[in-house]
Amino acid sequence: MSLEVVVAAALFVGVLAYAVLAGADFGSGFYDLIAGGTRKGAEMRTLVDHSIGPVWEANHVWLIYVLVVWWTGFPSSFAPAMSTLVLPLLLALLGIVLRGAAFAFRKYSGSLAQARLFGIVFASSSVLTPFFLGAVAGGIASGRVPATGHGDLWTSWINPTSIFGGVIAVGTCAFLAGTFLAADAVRSGHAHLADQLRIRTLSVGIVTGLVVFAALVPLQDDAPTLSHGLEHRAAPLVVASAIAGAATLVLIWLRRFAWARLTAVVAVAAVVSGWGMGQYPWMLVDQVTITEAAGARATLQGLLVAVALAAVLVGPALFYLFRLTQSEEWSHDD
């Protein structure tokens, strides 16, 4: 593998981590939103607070990682994507800002009225943000970002591939979040919450799974390069996501939430990797390849040093954080 491809792989690991980890945080907003009135949703909202509170900022940093590695490692593809997909990116950014701020504000708000306002902002921006990020991915994957930049401001993200990408992003986030929240609910002794989440997550999972496979049909016309990749090189990943997704549904049905978390992560990671593998070796599909987009060699090497250092320093710390938050002692209430 060439240096460029190694760096691109490191970039994609960030995309994957963001999709799975931050995805689960965003997805929690979905259950927060449909938890019902203040009284009825109180327990669910407290569970969401408890579940994503310690981790959302760390998970959010994956996005920063992706942006930095992208513009540092592949500067000539960053500017065109930014200038073409500026609208969905700004909308996603708005969602990210509102989600993070409103989440922190809600937890410490002084009155119920304040909490309601922040809560609505938090939950709705959590649901909408993945849509725009998915639409951005769809725009790139369907070859709508010209190498020179300044592609169409609207059709670059309002098109079949982007719409499917957005819907799939929202669905996978909610699916992941549902399994994680259900496991958290069981561990902290809220069995009826887990029951509620079980039904909701099963519904989300079935719908999302259908959308993923339905998307393969319009993609053939709308994103031929990606579609070809998905049917050939990335075919094993598509199959893997189907198996893992089905396994997750069965496990949730059987109330094995702890195990369902694993298969859900595998299913979502396989879908996202399918996209990455499907569009390889393009950085911007049909326009710029990974090798063409790569920046100076010395910088790519420097980036790999940074990534290696991150693996050594951030890896164990992140593991420690997740181990603490997923442990018994940390599950009791404040």
Added chain:
Amino acid sequence: MALSLGWHIILAAFGVAFPAMIFAMHLRGVRRDDAVALGLAKRWGKVAAVLFAIGAVSGTVLSFEMGVLWPGMMGKYGDVLGLPFAFEGLAFFLEAIFLGIYLYGWGRMPPRRHVWMVLPMALMGIVGAYCVLAVNAWMNVPSGFRLDHGKVVDVNPWRVLFNTHAFLQFAHMWLGAYMITGFTIAGVYAVGMLRGRRDEHHRLGFAVPFVFASIAAVIQPFMGHVLGMGMAGRQPSKLAALEMETTHESPSPLHIGGFLVNGHIRDSISIPDIGSLLAMNSTKAVPDLAHIPVKDQPPITMTHWAFQSMVGIGSLLMLAVLWYWLQRRRGKDLTDRRWFLWFVAAAGPLSVIALECGWIATEVGRQPWIVYGVLRTADAVGDYTGRLWILYGASLVLYTSMTVGAVVVLRSMARRWRAGESELPSPYGPEELDSSAATAAGEGR
């Protein structure tokens, strides 16, 4: 971009300096078994949680803006200046992880281990700040690449990360962060004392940040002076603007205040010879604007005023803390004097103003360049001028509402703490709803 940077820089200052103060307070609590210190550390942690959340998202705005607003810089120089950002991201990663561990570790971890969880945040704040300042220093003193017929070649990103100017800029900003955070937090407790709350809680809440801020405030003017040394060679146009030198004079005078009207200085207080002494450490002439083509000159009056406001506030704060500690040695506690408490309450906002002024001085003073001598700001900016105003308006609304939200929430936290609550449960939790329903029912009877 200036709006979001100017906003983020304040939160970044808290991000850099606040963990160290929390650590000092928490360590005192654990070592001396001091319940007041532990209580303060816990409260500060919650305040930090709110500030960090909005700091994290406003930092994300910046990474997006880099691409959206400055395609001319990121497309061409992205691989030159990107590496420090990669390390900054790494530092921020660790900060966010340990923030999560620290905040949720209260009561869930052995106390002696828990206190150390905030230390990585303090250290990573240093690393992160250094990296960002390395990029800014690079924009002032570009290095680590060569231009060959307009193409960027021979990129050496490590030279950007470790460029000679970076350390000095970092030290200046780092001290500034401690001043802002220290004075602001000490100011909060000074206001409490003004309202007659003079318990151990307020004494300690004042003392710890004030010590941090004092040390920083005393070193800062010297650090700033060291940073300015050699600027005549590096960025003569900036130095000329900072000092508002229009004509060649040796030794040059110092112009305090004043406006530049048609190339002439008006309404300034000019002191002969001092300008050279301060800016050049000698009697040599300060670089002047007469030798710099108008198209390469920064906005003079703005740069000059921002610079001198910063220097003025910095000197005032240094003298004030020196006075405080001198009086203390003589056995007089100035916190008994209302005017001093008022002054400390004002010191936080003043140091924020000084920081913003310093930032304006260095950024505006570098104009018309975004990368000094290499890339003009006008060539780096994206070409959607008309729509930029819509974006600007939207960001203004967003930042205003975030500021209002933060103020409302922090104030209500303070109110609940004063009312005697310590844990601050969220108002929508089941227990809270039950208890407030019970209270309502009780009142209804």
